Amino acid sequence: MIFYMKNIETKLNDAVKLLLNQALPNEQELLNAYEDLKAIFNCSVFQGSLFEIIRSLKKNLFYQHLKLDTDPQFLKAVLNKSNDHGLIKKLWNSSEIHYSQQEKTVLKQRFHILVSLSLLDKNLEDLKNKANGKGGLINPQEFFQIYFKDLETLKEALSSESLSIKNINWFLDSDLFQLISCTSYFFGLKLMDFYETLLQKVEINTNEDFFEHRKVLKKAIKENSFFYQKFDTILINLNKELASNVRSNDSSKPTHCYTCISKKFSKLNKLSPIAKEALINNLKKYINTPTMTTFNQ
Numbered sequence: 512m513i514f515y516m517k518n519i520e521t522k523l524n525d526a527v528k529l530l531l532n533q534a535l536p537n538e539q540e541l542l543n544a545y546e547d548l549k550a551i552f553n554c555s556v557f558q559g560s561l562f563e564i565i566r567s568l569k570k571n572l573f574y575q576h577l578k579l580d581t582d583p584q585f586l587k588a589v590l591n592k593s594n595d596h597g598l599i600k601k602l603w604n605s606s607e608i609h610y611s612q613q614e615k616t617v618l619k620q621r622f623h624i625l626v627s628l629s630l631l632d633k634n635l636e637d638l639k640n641k642a643n644g645k646g647g648l649i650n651p652q653e654f655f656q657i658y659f660k661d662l663e664t665l666k667e668a669l670s671s672e673s674l675s676i677k678n679i680n681w682f683l684d685s686d687l688f689q690l691i692s693c694t695s696y697f698f699g700l701k702l703m704d705f706y707e708t709l710l711q712k713v714e715i716n717t718n719e720d721f722f723e724h725r726k727v728l729k730k731a732i733k734e735n736s737f738f739y740q741k742f743d744t745i746l747i748n749l750n751k752e753l754a755s756n757v758r759s760n761d762s763s764k765p766t767h768c769y770t771c772i773s774k775k776f777s778k779l780n781k782l783s784p785i786a787k788e789a790l791i792n793n794l795k796k797y798i799n800t801p802t803m804t805t806f807n808q
Contacts, residue, residue, distance in 0.1 A: 518672065519588045526577050537572075544573035552588055561593050562602060569608055580611040584672065587617045587660050591670045596625035620711055624669050627700050627708060631662055631691075634698045661687035674713040676723055682709065683731035707745045721750045 527545050535541065548571050551564060568574060568589060579585050593599060603618040610618065639655040642798070665687070668678050682688055691698050715721055724746055732739040 516557060519584065520549075522582070522584065523549060523552070526573070526579070530573075530577070536607055541573050541576055544571050547571060548573050552585075561595075561598055562605075563603060565589060581613055583613040583617040586610075586614045587621070588672065590594075590617060591624075592620045592670070593621075594625060594628075594666070594670070596629055618709070623708055627705055628662070628666055628669065630699045632688075634700065635659060635662060638694070638697055645751060653760070658687050658690055661685045669709075669712070673755075674709060676713065676720070676727060679709060679713060679724065680727045680730075683727060693761075703741055703745060706742055707749070710746065710749050715750060721746070 515680070523545070527542070530538070530541055530545070548568070551568055551571070554564070569580070574580065574585070590599065590602075599618060599622045602624060603615070620804070635655065635658055639652070643652070644654075665682065667687075668674060668727070688702070691700065691702055713724075715724065725743065728739055728742055728746065
């Protein structure tokens, strides 16, 4: 049984209504488990307690009875509260907890997202240190302050239930994206791989959604130097996968309906084109490019 993409509170309410329509001898026990489950999703997850919380989630009678492990949003809601990719990896590899295939996919996606963000953070810090004190830049700290703000905004978005096309548009239009695309030899993160990761959390339900995403890509190509066709192929493949999943579902079931992030991205002061060009030229001049290619191997 799958409760399609609503927020967790709404899903639990729908689930308990379904439960109350059944004549079950252990109804009160299930209702108590329902209250325990709500407490799990409402609690603040500290890194050290995440393992125990997920174990409690999996053992919860209400969670088991309604087969909520087939809906990845429940586990995802808990995992999104952790930014420790090492801890996620331990959970993923744990032999103590049995995960459904959907839950394994969520663990894998969260791990890859956190590793990518950690790598971005490290690459930005290294790049800032290399640029610091070099000729041609008066104060590189001011430049990188904007990039790190973009990164924090990205982290916040990726800790939400899902992304919207506005989030994708923001990222492709961000100073951070342009920096990575212009200095790709330095970053261990491959933009195409990261774009594919972002699309796993985004709303693409109809042909209209698909074509809106293509418009966003075409707009981005005019402003950034990256190969549009490769990005477009990723989008097309995901669209085919979603279409296949919808066809395989019973026709009485609703199609996926991802919840957009309600909180808007903060309006940051973007770097001017001249300032960005000065920074990129400076980095290309002072960074030993050949040694940086090892990051992408």
